[in-house]
Amino acid sequence: MAQLNYRTINIDVLDPDASINFPMDTLLPATLPAATTSSAAAAVAGEVRQLLRGGDPAAALRHVLATAPLGGDERAKEVHLAAVTEVLQGIRQAEVSRVLEEVCAGADGGAERADCLMKYLYKGMASPVAGGAQSPRKSVSPQSTGFSQIQGRNLGEGGGGQQMSVLLSWHEKLVELVGTGSIVRVMTDRRTV
């Protein structure tokens, strides 16, 4: 006789009406673009780098936001996040306001680009910084409890802190321009970046 511990069965999974089984794909609009691959995202990153080097930061930002892989796989999204972060870091502090004005205030979809940029700012702040400040801190949490605030959160040292301050200053300027509504939409929108 098989010993089954009934207390550990997650009965919600078995109930089709349970909230855990809510079909999340029903929250995606029909206008969602087709999935992109990571190689396509890498190609975009190349184009963007070229624009940035050509001294046109506004065009670079505009392009990288227009090509956001809303329907892409995780790998493509990661590659694209790196590209966006690169653009944001590549724009000088003094130019930020002007570039935002140009990219996000236009009537030709400026609001969508602003919302998209806001998603990237939050994603950038949520994800562990690539390379820096990560490996030595792995050992802080002695056992894996499944929930640890320490891991992956950079504490303002090394390269990570610098990236965070860039994102925060962009965030400040963007909220000034497009208001709190954009932050709310980052939370509701299922077309994640």
Add this chain to the structure above:
Amino acid sequence: MAAPEIHHLFHNPIADHSFSPDKSTLAVARDSNVELYQKSGAKFSLTDELKGHEKTVTGVDIAPNSGRIVTCSQDRNAYVWERTSSGWKPTLVLLRINRAATFVRWSPSEQKFAVGSGARVIAVCYFEEENDWWISKHLKKPIRSTITTLAWHPNSVLLAAGSTDSHARVFSSFIKGVDTRPEPSAWGERLPFNTVCGEFLNDSAGWIHGVSFSPSGNALAFTGHDSSITVVYPSAPEQPPRAMLNVTTRLLPFTSLIWNGENEIIAAGHDCEPYRLRGDENGWQLTGTMENKTGPGAGTAREESALHMFRQMDLKGQTQADIQLKSTHQNTISTVRVYEETDGILRRFSTSGVDGRVVVWTI
């Protein structure tokens, strides 16, 4: 624009409010009771309480002609209250739901009312003469989550519903023997019960907080937690809409909205003040707040005497306590309702909110 009429009733949230047609009675949902206020002079004073619900009351609506009051609550019940010589008498409605009731509104014909619920159904209730009670029919498909808000079409058959599954839907709630067959419209021609006449989703999704049909019934507006308002113009039955216009705002989300004519919408919510939007099929835009910031509501920055200033600095370490919002409401507005209108053009509307105020605004 005349100054708004402010009634600060108590220091509790008001989930919903409703005025009687002659505006002398005001019903507000407070905790698990509904309180009835009578107008005496310029003020409203508490005269009656409708006690019966065991949990938070989520909706209250006074039928304009019959004067019946319908209430619904998180205790999964709805009552229809009728005035008798010995006070208000409740009649229990058989909702047959196993989750909280969230919203209730009479149909314009007053033959029916609809109750939204967390059980992913809308109970459309009507009176059955033979058994002498209110019974309900369920609108079920394709609702995937809690119904948060409802609005009736002027023909009393079509019903708009907003849900936490981010969709705004238009249903037919046609009940044989109660409703007369509606005129065919852009929403549909034949409308048996539970016909889905439209299902709409914003690009940025978000729980739907408010829905409303335009006065003609030929356009639907809804607002959700994505701080945007969407206006839908249907084209023909079973066809995609002629236009679906989305206005994203820089504000906090709206919770409720109403139409003023066919070209204006008034919406209010977490920003604590009502806003006005204007537009037509070609485009909509936010035109600004309806709050008159130069009025007495904002005039707290009075000249202070030197004595007062130093006393404040001594007591509180600051000359002016900055604890008041500049708006009339001091917290989220939860309900916006029509107060006075002619042919769909508003003259006045009322709002109620978490701050325990009911405010009547003149346009």
